[in-house]
């Protein structure tokens with residue numbers, strides 16, 4: 537039985553996969569705990585990435601406020 541790679545599971549998760557391959561991948565995941573665990577790892581990596589992205593967005597929002605406040609103060 538061939539196992540799926542992280543890249544393939546990532547594509548499966550994102551729906552970026554040929555329908556037939558998707559179906560056989562889903563069938564494989566039902567039987568294979570190795571690939572299920574790998575899929576979980578891919579999901580967790582993605583959540584971690586999302587957290588980092590959110591933190592960066594928050595940081596950017598904070599640093600964007602500074603010049604805005606200065607501008608508001610300047611015009612008033």
Ligand SMILES: [Zn+2]
Nearest residue numbers: 539540568571
């Ligand atoms: Zn497998």
